[in-house]
Amino acid sequence: MERLQRVAVIVSLVEKLNSKGSWSGETHVQKTMYFPQELLRVPLEYDFILYKHGPYSFDLSDDITAMRADTLLKLDPQPPYGPRIVLGEESEQVKRRFPKTIAQYNAETSFVAERLGPMRVVELERVATALYVTRELGESADCESRARRVRELKPHISLEQACDALRQVDTFIEGARTLHAAHQNVSAHA
Amino acid sequence: MLGIEQGGLQSAEALLLARYFMFAQLYFHPVRRIYDIHLRDYLRAWLHAGQYSINLTDHLSLTDNDVLFAIQRAARDSALPEHDPARRIVERDHFRLLYERNPIDIRTNIDAARAVYKAACDTFPESLVRYDSVVQRNVPIDFPVLTSDGRIVSSLDLSDTLNNVPVAKADYVFIAPEHRDTAKRWLETNRDTIIAPKEEVE
Numbered sequence: 001m002e003r004l005q006r007v008a009v010i011v012s013l014v015e016k017l018n019s020k021g022s023w024s025g026e027t028h029v030q031k032t033m034y035f036p037q038e039l040l041r042v043p044l045e046y047d048f049i050l051y052k053h054g055p056y057s058f059d060l061s062d063d064i065t066a067m068r069a070d071t072l073l074k075l076d077p078q079p080p081y082g083p084r085i086v087l088g089e090e091s092e093q094v095k096r097r098f099p100k101t102i103a104q105y106n107a108e109t110s111f112v113a114e115r116l117g118p119m120r121v122v123e124l125e126r127v128a129t130a131l132y133v134t135r136e137l138g139e140s141a142d143c144e145s146r147a148r149r150v151r152e153l154k155p156h157i158s159l160e161q162a163c164d165a166l167r168q169v170d171t172f173i174e175g176a177r178t179l180h181a182a183h184q185n186v187s188a189h190a
Numbered sequence: 191m192l193g194i195e196q197g198g199l200q201s202a203e204a205l206l207l208a209r210y211f212m213f214a215q216l217y218f219h220p221v222r223r224i225y226d227i228h229l230r231d232y233l234r235a236w237l238h239a240g241q242y243s244i245n246l247t248d249h250l251s252l253t254d255n256d257v258l259f260a261i262q263r264a265a266r267d268s269a270l271p272e273h274d275p276a277r278r279i280v281e282r283d284h285f286r287l288l289y290e291r292n293p294i295d296i297r298t299n300i301d302a303a304r305a306v307y308k309a310a311c312d313t314f315p316e317s318l319v320r321y322d323s324v325v326q327r328n329v330p331i332d333f334p335v336l337t338s339d340g341r342i343v344s345s346l347d348l349s350d351t352l353n354n355v356p357v358a359k360a361d362y363v364f365i366a367p368e369h370r371d372t373a374k375r376w377l378e379t380n381r382d383t384i385i386a387p388k389e390e391v392e
Contacts, residue, residue: 062327065326075353077346077353080341093387100390
């Protein structure tokens with residue numbers, strides 16, 4: 001995927017997160033962008049590593065900073081808390097120029113915004129780490145072994161919280177399969 | 191930056207503005223950037239397989255002096271494949287700035303510099319054109335501040351200055367000096383067509 005196409009997907013996702021009432025701080029954008037790539041096969045080509053608050057991509061962080069420089073995104077202070085990321089004035093230019101990319105991944109960005117938009121940072125950290133572990137051990141690994149691995153990586157997450165997050169991820173995986181099957185049906189009839 | 195007391199807020203603003211100016215005026219200066227590019231071109235042509243050795247002993251045995259000596263030698267020997275970038279470094283015959291990003295063109299096309307680069311490659315020999323894009327990383331403007339009445343709030347809630355610290359970004363197109371004048375005239379004539387945004391293809 002070309003850089004500006006990735007930018008168009010980010011713009012689309014941030015817009016939907018904002019509309020779903022998400023806080024949309026940088027941590028939110030980082031965690032939610034992990035799902036389209038790793039769960040929904042959107043070819044964003046970011047390298048994610050497990051960092052302080054779960055999966056994190058330095059390349060994505062650089063892209064977000066570059067998007068601020070291009071006024072595609074801007075920070076919106078929310079006293080007494082930290083800033084939200086909202087669309088900047090040039091975001092309209094990207095939406096006008098990349099309607100096909102935005103439409104192509106519309107279902108994926110909506111999927112993520114609806115499910116993750118309302119979550120707080122601590123919840124996002126748990127589910128994103130749960131997805132990371134599920135990708136690492138495989139979807140066939142049982143919940144108990146995955147929960148143990150989550151706790152190894154993030155000891156401050158309780159066993160109960162890890163299991164809850166893994167159950168959510170399993171539900172997301174089911175949803176992703178349905179979405180993928182729907183895409184294939186559309187392609188077959190096109 | 192972990193956090194500060196409110197009395198230090200103006201000092202933090204001054205530091206972050208100074209950091210922005212360092213990036214905008216020094217680290218991202220076009221001449222500094224083009225020498226980086228010539229050095230990179232040289233190393234790719236000179237090093238085995240275009241990369242530093244991953245053998246620890248070999249890697250540690252390569253010093254700045256070895257590289258500088260090799261650059262001097264390559265600058266004098268036109269038969270070597272790394273001659274051209276070495277000569278440009280030694281003789282200060284670096285590529286010249288043809289185009290740099292500016293807010294007016296960005297409003298038309300946020301990728302204007304890349305569009306100029308692609309068009310320049312179609313018009314002039316591609317090996318004599320270079321594109322460079324760089325953005326300031328890690329701009330820590332949001333940090334906790336302990337206020338005089340004991341609350342902890344975001345720096346962005348207290349400082350209009352921090353809300354407006356720009357992110358330094360540079361996009362450059364460079365061209366070999368022998369083509370500079372022709373290229374400048376070509377760009378002046380065709381700028382609007384070149385940077386006009388293209389429709390998205392499948």
